[in-house]
Amino acid sequence: MPSVTAARRALTAGLTVTLALALTAACQNGLGNRADAPATAVSPAPGPPHGGTPPTGPGGRVACTPEMLRFHAGAPPRTAHRMLLTVTNYGYRTCDFAAQGYPLLHFGDGRHRAVPVIGDSRPRAVVRLAPNRSAYATVRTGTAGGRHHTAGPAGRPIAQFGMALNARATPVQVGLDGRTPVRVDPPAARVTYWQPSREAALKW
Structure with a gap:
């Protein structure tokens, strides 16, 4: 049977890989949120009333x-x-x-x-x-x-x-x-x- 120390090292390595993958996905979608979180649309600056120019x-x-x-x-x-x-x-x-x-x-x-x-x-x-x-x-x-x-x-x-x-x-x-x-x-x-x-x- 593997020792307790070896098991802990394997668990730590697995968590490190998981965290790295999550950070990579977050960087790829340009957000600080999770990769599966919906992106928030940014409204354009308000223009003239009814969208026209006086x-x-x-x-x-x-x-x-x-x-x-x-x-x-x-x-x-x-x-x-x-x-x-x-x-x-x-x-x-x-x-x-x-x-x-x-x-x-x-x-x-x-x-x-x-x-x-x-x-x-x-x-x-x-x-x-x-x-x-x-x-x-x-x-x-x-x-x-x-x-x-x-x-x-x-x-x-x-x-x-x-x-x-x-x-x-x-x-x-x-x-x-x-x-x-x-x-x-x-x-x-x-x-x-x-x-x-x-x-x-x-x-x-």
Whole structure:
């Protein structure tokens, strides 16, 4: 019979060979895991929203597009007959509203013309949005003492509306914060140009 010492030497040699084979397999598959462990896929770096490149204009400027923006709308507290529209750039490039200086709003089925703009609200410079920055527009939903106080078609509550960033774009639906309806008189409604601050928008 082999001695106890010889048996231990044989066992040690066998373990050494097994360990060497396992390390070799791990090196061959490029992982520090076992050879039979599944490889972990590495996701590519995130690209522009929807995988596209924002359109550029003269001077390499980037026009703001719906894919780059988040929209919020609601009635500011203690402000009658007004609605505040907010857009935030969640992309990675600065964009602007040079092509269309104010939002094109549609209250209804979109077949009617967009809400007219308040001409005097045009800012001194084109509004540009850096990443994570916001722009604002005030919507006059009617006139004080006007028909918007009625429950008829001229003064109906809305919880969402259509908005386009230019005349060629299909309007996107913007829901009001909290889905709290705002009463709007479409013929009397007006909208400002995009403003660089909330304070500038609420002046109108």
